[in-house]
Amino acid sequence: MTRQNSQRTFRLFALHEFIQDHFTKSDWIKVGYLTDSLEIIEDHPRLFRSLDFKDDDYEGNSLQVLSKLISESTSNLYEIERFVEAKKSTMHRSIRELPEFISTVQTVVPERVITFAPDVFRVPVKSVESNLLSVMMPFESRFLGTYVAIQNVCARLGIECKRADSIWDNSILIQDVFDLIFTSKAVITDFTDRNPNVFYETGVAHTLGKLVIPITQSTGDIPFDLRHHRALTYLSNTEGLLKLEKDLEKKLEKVFG
Numbered sequence: 001m002t003r004q005n006s007q008r009t010f011r012l013f014a015l016h017e018f019i020q021d022h023f024t025k026s027d028w029i030k031v032g033y034l035t036d037s038l039e040i041i042e043d044h045p046r047l048f049r050s051l052d053f054k055d056d057d058y059e060g061n062s063l064q065v066l067s068k069l070i071s072e073s074t075s076n077l078y079e080i081e082r083f084v085e086a087k088k089s090t091m092h093r094s095i096r097e098l099p100e101f102i103s104t105v106q107t108v109v110p111e112r113v114i115t116f117a118p119d120v121f122r123v124p125v126k127s128v129e130s131n132l133l134s135v136m137m138p139f140e141s142r143f144l145g146t147y148v149a150i151q152n153v154c155a156r157l158g159i160e161c162k163r164a165d166s167i168w169d170n171s172i173l174i175q176d177v178f179d180l181i182f183t184s185k186a187v188i189t190d191f192t193d194r195n196p197n198v199f200y201e202t203g204v205a206h207t208l209g210k211l212v213i214p215i216t217q218s219t220g221d222i223p224f225d226l227r228h229h230r231a232l233t234y235l236s237n238t239e240g241l242l243k244l245e246k247d248l249e250k251k252l253e254k255v256f257g
Contacts, residue, residue, distance in 0.1 A: 011077060012070055018084055020062050022091070025051060028065075031083055035076040037069050102128050103209025104185050116207075121178040131256065134180045135163045136201040137190035142236070146215075149234075149241040150188060153249045159256050181205050186255050188248075191216040191223075191231070199223065213251060215244065 019027075025048055032038030041047065044065050050058035070077045101109050117123075135150055137143050147163065154161035162184075164177045181187055187205040189198055189212055205212050214231040216222055217240075222231055232251065234244035 008070070008077065011081065012067060015080055015084055016063050016066050018088070019066060020059050022087065023051075023062070027083075027087065031069070031080055034079045034083060035069055035073070037072055037076065040068055040072070041065060100127065102182060104128065104211045105209050118178075121175045124179045124182055126179065126183050128185060129160070129183050130185055131158070132160050132162065132184045133186050133188065133252070133256075134184040135161065135188045135190070136177075136181075136198050136205070137163070137188075138193070138195045138198065139163075139165050143190065143192075145236060145241050146190060146234070146244070149245045150248065153245050153252060156249065157252055157256060159252060177201055178204060181210060182208060184210060186211040186213055186252075188213045188215060190214075191221045192218065194221045202226075211255060213248075213255070215248070 028041050028047070028051075029038065032041040044061065046055075046057060047061045047065050049055070050061050066080070069080065133150075133154060135147060137146065151161050153159075162180055164173060164180055181201065181204055187202075187210050189202045189205070191198060191202075191214055202212060202214075212229070214222060214226065214229050216231050216233055217236060219231060219233060222229075232244060232247045234240045234247075
C-alpha cells in the first residue's frame with residue numbers, strides 16, 4: 001500500500017467512526033447531493049433500514065457505502081470531510097448553548113451531554129434551587145427523629161429542606177419525588193433497612209447528576225456499588241441523632257456554603 005493510499009484509508013476510517021455514531025438519514029442524503037452520488041446511497045439495500053432499526057450490520061453497511069463514495073472520486077473525500085467538520089461544529093455549539101444545566105456534581109457542562117425522555121414521569125419546567133435540600137427516606141414514624149434532626153441543621157444554616165410527603169403538586173407521588181430531586185441542589189438519602197423506594201430515588205438523583213449525601217443506621221444497608229461514598233452513620237437514640245446533626249452540619253456547610 002502506497003503512502004497516499006494509507007493516508008486515504010486512515011481518513012476513511014476516521015470519517016466512518018464519526019458517521020456511524022452521528023449520521024442521520026438526512027445527513028446521508030445531503031452527502032449524496034454534495035457528491036452527486038445520491039443513487040449509490042439510496043440504492044443500497046440495507047443502509048437506511050439498518051440505520052432506522054439500529055441493526056448490527058449498520059456499521060458494515062455504512063462503511064461499504066462510504067468507501068464506494070470515496071472510490072468514485074477523490075473530491076468526494078474532501079466534500080464529506082467538510083460536511084462532517086461542519087456537523088461537528090454545530091454539535092459543539094449546541095452543547096455550549098444548552099439553556100439549562102441541572103447537575104450539581106459537575107461544575108462545568110461536559111463535552112458530551114445526553115437527552116433523555118422518561119415515560120414514568122414528566123421533566124418539569126423548573127430550575128434548580130440553589131438553597132434547596134431534599135430528603136429521601138421511608139415515610140415511617142420511627143424515622144421522624146431523623147427528619148427532625150435534618151430539619152434542625154437546615155434551620156441553623158438557613159437551608160430549605162423538603163421531603164416528598166410535604167408537597168402535593170401532582171396527582172401521583174413519584175412525580176412530586178422527581179420534581180423535588182430535579183430542583184434540589186443536594187439530596188440526602190437514608191439507606192436504613194434498604195428501603196426499595198430510597199434505592200430507586202437514589203438512582204434518579206444520580207442520573208440527574210445531583211450531589212447525594214447518604215446516611216444510614218447500618219453501613220451494611222448501603223448497596224455494595226455505592227460503598228465508596230462516605231455515608232454518615234447514626235443511631236436513632238437521642239445521642240445518635242445529636243451526632244448526626246453535628247456531622248451533617250459540617251457536610252452541609254461545605255455544600256451550601
